Amino acid sequence: MDVTRPPFDGPGWTRIREFARWWSHGSSLLTHAIEEVWLEFDVCLTTHAPGNTPNLFFRHEYQSPHELALRKRLSGEYIRAATEGLEILEGGRIPSATLSTLAECMDILPAGARILFLGAMIARVPGTVRMVASGLGLPDALHYLRRLGIRESLASNGLIAGISQLSDHLWLAVDLKEAGVSPRIGFDCYVNNTVHSKNNRKWAGLLDFFVDHGVCTDRKRNALLGAADMSNREFDEQAWPESLRRVSKVLGPAGFDRLALYIHHIKVIDKPGVPLEVKAYLCASYR
Numbered sequence: 001m002d003v004t005r006p007p008f009d010g011p012g013w014t015r016i017r018e019f020a021r022w023w024s025h026g027s028s029l030l031t032h033a034i035e036e037v038w039l040e041f042d043v044c045l046t047t048h049a050p051g052n053t054p055n056l057f058f059r060h061e062y063q064s065p066h067e068l069a070l071r072k073r074l075s076g077e078y079i080r081a082a083t084e085g086l087e088i089l090e091g092g093r094i095p096s097a098t099l100s101t102l103a104e105c106m107d108i109l110p111a112g113a114r115i116l117f118l119g120a121m122i123a124r125v126p127g128t129v130r131m132v133a134s135g136l137g138l139p140d141a142l143h144y145l146r147r148l149g150i151r152e153s154l155a156s157n158g159l160i161a162g163i164s165q166l167s168d169h170l171w172l173a174v175d176l177k178e179a180g181v182s183p184r185i186g187f188d189c190y191v192n193n194t195v196h197s198k199n200n201r202k203w204a205g206l207l208d209f210f211v212d213h214g215v216c217t218d219r220k221r222n223a224l225l226g227a228a229d230m231s232n233r234e235f236d237e238q239a240w241p242e243s244l245r246r247v248s249k250v251l252g253p254a255g256f257d258r259l260a261l262y263i264h265h266i267k268v269i270d271k272p273g274v275p276l277e278v279k280a281y282l283c284a285s286y287r
Contacts, residue, residue, distance in 0.1 A: 011091065012053030012122045019056065019088045033081035035059040042123055056089055057119040057130070064109040075106045082118055086129060089120035095178040098129060102176055105131055108147050110140050116171070129176040132188070138164040141172050141187075148174070148181045159213055159276055160187065163268055166206045168192045173267070187268040200225075203263055215278050224280055227261060 016039075022028040023037070039054040062078045065071050079099060086094050106115065112135055119130035136144060138161060164170050166189075173186030191202040204225060210216035264283035268276055 010053055015089050015091050015122070016054075016056055019085060022084070022088060029081040029084050030058075033060050033078075034085065035061065038117075040119070040123075053123045055119055055121050055123045055130075057117045057132075058085055059117050060085070060115075062106060062109075062115040063135075064106070064111050064113050066111045071107070075103060078106065078115075079103055086118065086120055089122060090126060094129075095127070097178045097180075098127070098176055101180055102129065102131065105133075105148065105174075105176070105181075108144065109133065110136065110144065113140070121175070127177065128182075131174050131176055133172045133174075134169065136170070136172055138170065141170070144172070145174075145185065150181060150183060150185065159215070160268070160270065162209055162213075163187065163189060163206070166202065166209055168202070171265075184269065184271045187270065189266045189268060206266065210278055215276050224263065224282075227282065 019030075020037075023030045023034060025031060036059045038057040038059075040057060041052070041054045060078065060082055062074065065074065079102065082102065083094055083099060109115065113133060114135050115131060115133050117130075117132040119132070121128040121130055133144075164187075169190040171188035171190070173188060175182035175184060189206060191206065207216060207221040207224065211218055211221050261282060261284045264281045267279045267281065269279070270276060
């Protein structure tokens with residue numbers, strides 16, 4: 001067996017392929033409701049290797065309207081399409097309690113805010129639905145969480161307030177389960193500038209904030225910012241891996257000679273009883 005090519009025939013991949021078939025099928029609710037799909041692969045560098053089945057996020061956007069009647073109609077349409085997609089990915093019926101929690105999340109979402117993505121966490125905890133919302137300032141997000149039953153005093157956490165001030169956009173990620181909303185809350189931090197741009201002070205400032213508060217080391221901060229120095233670098237025989245150089249030469253004039261690497265976002269995870277956890281998500285593309 002070729003160990004360099006992981007199998008794609010597990011039950012998770014079977015459901016992902018089924019999801020893709022229905023997404024492309026004209027009679028499915030998914031065809032018109034879902035704009036894009038992302039696969040999230042967990043990579044572990046310190047313990048045993050994770051499985052190769054990814055989590056799947058689909059963009060099924062819902063913007064909360066002011067009118068109550070319109071909200072009820074749109075939320076019903078949203079739930080139906082979301083249920084179809086999630087049940088395919090989970091390989092069975094979604095508990096009614098989980099769908100009720102999702103409906104509640106929509107009912108109390110402040111007008112103008114959006115639910116951007118729903119994620120089936122099939123690589124981690126089957127049955128968990130991750131909801132990602134945007135358009136919420138920090139005060140609104142904290143009030144929203146309290147209305148969802150999250151009673152932890154996130155508002156007293158000065159770190160979250162400082163992170164919000166240093167980010168251009170703050171997305172909220174919550175996990176929905178049969179028992180309700182999980183107390184594990186994610187704050188996805190975005191800034192308008194990429195690290196390799198001349199105006200990279202916001203990323204550096206946010207990372208400095210993490211270092212100052214003991215949730216990131218100098219070494220990791222420098223490595224993260226230093227990695228982006230590869231961005232827009234002309235083809236370099238010494239810096240590029242041999243496999244990438246070989247592919248580029250095979251492609252000839254049509255090949256890529258630049259590597260764009262930048263910070264996509266930084267996730268701050270707030271979980272009761274444990275220190276804040278921070279994860280950086282790099283995005284790379286070849287040109």
